[in-house]
Amino acid sequence: MAATYIGIDVGTSMVKAAAFDEAGRPLGVESRPVALDIRDGRVEQDMDEVYGAVVDVLGALTGSVPGPIGFIGLTGQGDGVWLVTGDGRPVRKAISWMDGRAHDLVTAWQSSGLVEAVFRRTGSAVFPGCPGPLLAWLDRYEPESLDAAHSAVYCKDMVFRRLTDDSPPGPGAATAAPVATDVSDASMPFLDPRTRTYSEEVTAALGLSGRRGLLPPVRDPIAVSAVRPGVPGAGTRITSGPYDLAACALGAGVTEPGDGLLIVGTCLASLVVTRELGLDGEPAGLHISTDRPGQWLRAMPAMVGTAALDWVLRTTGTPYTEVDAALEAVPPGAHGVRVLPYFAPSGERAPFVEPRLRAELTGVSLETTGADLIRATCEGIGFAARHCLEAAGLSGTLAICGGGTKSPAWMRLFADVLGRPLRTVTGEVGARGAVLAAAGRLGVGLDTAAWTAPDAIVEPDPGRAGYYTKAYADHLERLTAARSRARAT
Structure with missing residues (x-):
């Protein structure tokens, strides 16, 4: 009987496990929501809840799919x-x-030039939610947590460790290996992309030399182990990594220099494959190291994304199922309503770092409808995507994936705002990429072209694309003014 392959994608608000046959056809998906504790600008998650959701989806999926499980890929x-x-x-x-x-x-690090210095060294900009400043904050205000920790890892690393015993290979191994990570997750902000090892210079510059031991060892290539007894899929080979942005690029077939991927999820992530380290320009985004040394993903993972639209939908009392109707009911320009969609409590991180930037709605009157607000928000997110993709150096084809692809009208809007065709890739793209990464690591030959074929091509409308070229210039002007106000606060 043919093997089944499983990919697990531990997202910010949803944990999913997807099964595929050898040709990449989906066989089943299981998902569980996980909560975000958001208060006073702080956003936290319960690790036990996240891990429990992984075990739940893995158990449900392994109990329903046909055939033996060839392996599991984790992202x-x-x-x-x-x-x-x-x-x-x-x-x-x-x-x-x-x-x-x-x-x-x-x-403060921006004012002192430290953020720029780190970027010039690693190709990764520092923003409030990345490990560098968070570890520095904990060292200053909550040192007891760092004192009690063995490692400061990333989401998939915690899950991988608990799913496996992760013992070092070879006979006679008596102790388990330390919790580790991979080059993709380690890329922000400590990894030197040239050597694929941690930059001691950056660690010292961020004031973390005394906490250097918390940084997990980097497994290059990604780690392989077996699911431990007592867990669904026990004994199955499992790999850890790359993290979700890089996994989505693999799952969407974005592997050639110049080609790009736009992920319309909680995070609006723009990725472009490159063989050049672009360490000049505005310090923003990051260079994600890949499984191919000398090739990176120039990433602009903006904080703005579907979370901004979700807020507008909640505020207007509009269900997600009515988004397409709202977009179709309102013309381009949303009757003069404009939205700078920077709703995240930590501001923005790509294609610029502005911790104090907040969302702005203008052109609103008593005649403004909920549909106007929805259209203006979707347009604002589209402008943010165009800004990120231009900064990342997109020159080839563009694929698009994520929860936003469920809205055909929004996909047409994206094509118009971006002024280019979109290769839409639906389904569990991150989980699919995790499987492809695992196949490469384990030497299992899969037809990647079949696994990553687009579901559709969305062409832009020339007239609307021309309108949005002018509207995008206006967006940049309003953004420049908003950034100036944010810095003045």
Whole structure:
């Protein structure tokens, strides 16, 4: 009987496991929501809840799919700080990449030139929700948590450790290996992309030399182990990584220099494959190291994303099922309503770092409808995507994936705003990429072209694309003014 392959994608608000046959056809999906604790600019998650959701979806899926399981690939959300003991248990709640508690620290580092210095060294900009400032904040205000921790890892690393015993290979191994990570997750902000090892210079510059031991060892290539007894899929080979942005690029077939991927999820992530380290320009985004040394993903993972639309839908009392109707009912320009969609409590991180930037709605009157607000928000997110993709150096084809692809009208809007065709890739793209990464690591030959074929091509409308070219210029002008106001606060 043919093998079944499983990919697990531990997202920010949803944990999913997807099964595929050898040709990449989906066989089943299981998902569980996980909560975000958001208060006073701080965003945290319960690690036990996240891990429990992984076990639940894996158990449900392995109990329903046909055939033997060939292997499991694991991916998950990046950044944040997940403090764990030596066996992967939580020291405290995980601090999310959405967290804003370190924004004052980042602002000070920007003023001193430290943010720029780190970027020139690693190709990764520091923002409030990445490990550098979060560890520095904890060292200053909550040192007891760092004292109690064995490692400061990333989401998938915690899950991998608890799913496996992760013992070092070879006979006679008596102790388990330390909780580790991979080059993709380690890329923000400590990894030197040239050597694929941690930059001691950056660690020292961020004031973390005394906490250097918390940084997990980097497994290059990604780690391989077996699911431990007592867990669904026990004995099955499982790999850890890359993290979700890089996994989505693999799952969407974005592997050639110049080609790009737009992920319309909680995070609006723009990725472009490159063989050049672009260490000049505005310090923003990051260079994600890949499984191919000398090739990176120039990433602009903006904080703005579907979370901004979700807020507008909640505020207007509009169900997601009515988004398409709202977009179709309102013409381009949303009757003069404009939205700068920077709703995250930690501001923005790509294609610029502005911790104090907040959303702005203009052109609103008593005649404004909920549909106007929805259209203006979707347009604002589209402008943010165009800004990120231009900064990342997109020159080839563009694929698009994520929860936003469920709205055909929004996909047409994106094509118009971006002024280019979109290769839409639906389904569990991150989980699919995790499987392809595992296949490469384990030497299992899969037809990647079949696995990553687009579901459709969305062409832009020339007239609307021309309108949005002018509207995008207006967006940039309003954004420049908003950034100036944010810095003045």
